[in-house]
Amino acid sequence: MFEQFRNNFRFSDDKWNDYSSRFKRMVVPAKTILLKEGEVSKKMFLVEKGCVRVGFNNNGTDLTFQFFFENSTVASLESFKKQLPSQLFIETIEPSVLWYVNKKDVDIIIAEINEIPVMREKFLDVVFERTFDYMKHFLSFIKDTPSQRYVNLVKDNPQIIKRVPQHYIASYLGITTVHLSRIKSKLAKGKR
Amino acid sequence: MFEQFRNNFRFSDDKWNDYSSRFKRMVVPAKTILLKEGEVSKKMFLVEKGCVRVGFNNNGTDLTFQFFFENSTVASLESFKKQLPSQLFIETIEPSVLWYVNKKDVDIIIAEINEIPVMREKFLDVVFERTFDYMKHFLSFIKDTPSQRYVNLVKDNPQIIKRVPQHYIASYLGITTVHLSRIKSKLAKGKR
């Protein structure tokens, strides 16, 4: 499971054993709530198998912010870092196998990583990379039409199209399910 | 000018003199291009006085991504960090007084800062804070209507409303100038 981390960071065996022992495995069905809106995030998750959705409730309507699949880490970032109530909820979409670490363990690991310049650099890169992702995702909202965003999604993130129910995708694209359905049928016509 | 940085990071006098000497002051008129689209970003800017706009060209139309005012640092972040061609351009909107630092000097300063745990922590906080800002800004696009976004902008960022030409604000909100104008007049009616 953690191979990529291990390879990426090249820990000593001791450190590796210490760190990996802090992760706990959990097997959960679909629609399991991992974090409620308003709750303070105490855990970070790692997806071994399955699919996780991050979203929020906007006076009654359920909106999706992000999806996560195998080998990604999930948390309500701001809540986790600052220990404030989360604006977002986290739930599984598919039956999933997850690993979680507690906030205090993450803090310990990060503190140690940060003492080693090369690893600190890698960690910073990860943080920046996520920032860049948000920027790009945001940019697509001011420059692309919903239809273009959908086409991009099909191209860049086919996982989402294949595995996520369409009504979640719709709010992720900032549109209604009806409109997404229209977009799809219009695209299908174009291809014929 | 750098008071907030100095207070924030509490450098020794020596360090302070070293760091601040790496910043160069420049006085420029409005509509000065600080970074062209496609160019690799070599400088980070600090706004002493004036207003800076970050945007990009979307097949012919000029779109705005962000605005920066006094006491903020501006760069095409991804280009600056990775030394890749920038997707974004940077230009002044008002006649401005800016300070700039070269990439290599920033790298030196950051490397030194990172050796000191407390400062490293502060630096990370800054990076995360910007990430959170992008997240929030993005969220407003999936949960709010253009009209609500405008109202929020008036409330949270009156600077932008007061100092930035309206057609820049429109693309920043993801709408056309005509639509923004309509929103304003509708809001004005509501108040009467």
Place this chain on the structure above:
DNA sequence: TGCATTTAATAACAAATGTTATCGTCCACG
């Protein structure tokens, strides 16, 4: 297997937003 529930497509209509064009105002700059 069968049934309840979830999910997706579609139609008809309403509202929001974009497009193009025109006009008046303002103000930066020669």
Place this chain on the structure above:
DNA sequence: CGTGGACGATAACATTTGTTATTAAATGCA
């Protein structure tokens, strides 16, 4: 100062997107 260009408001019309309702298909589960 005077004036050309930038800026903003508005109208008329086109297009996109949302809303509500209905139906069919797919799916999970007892």
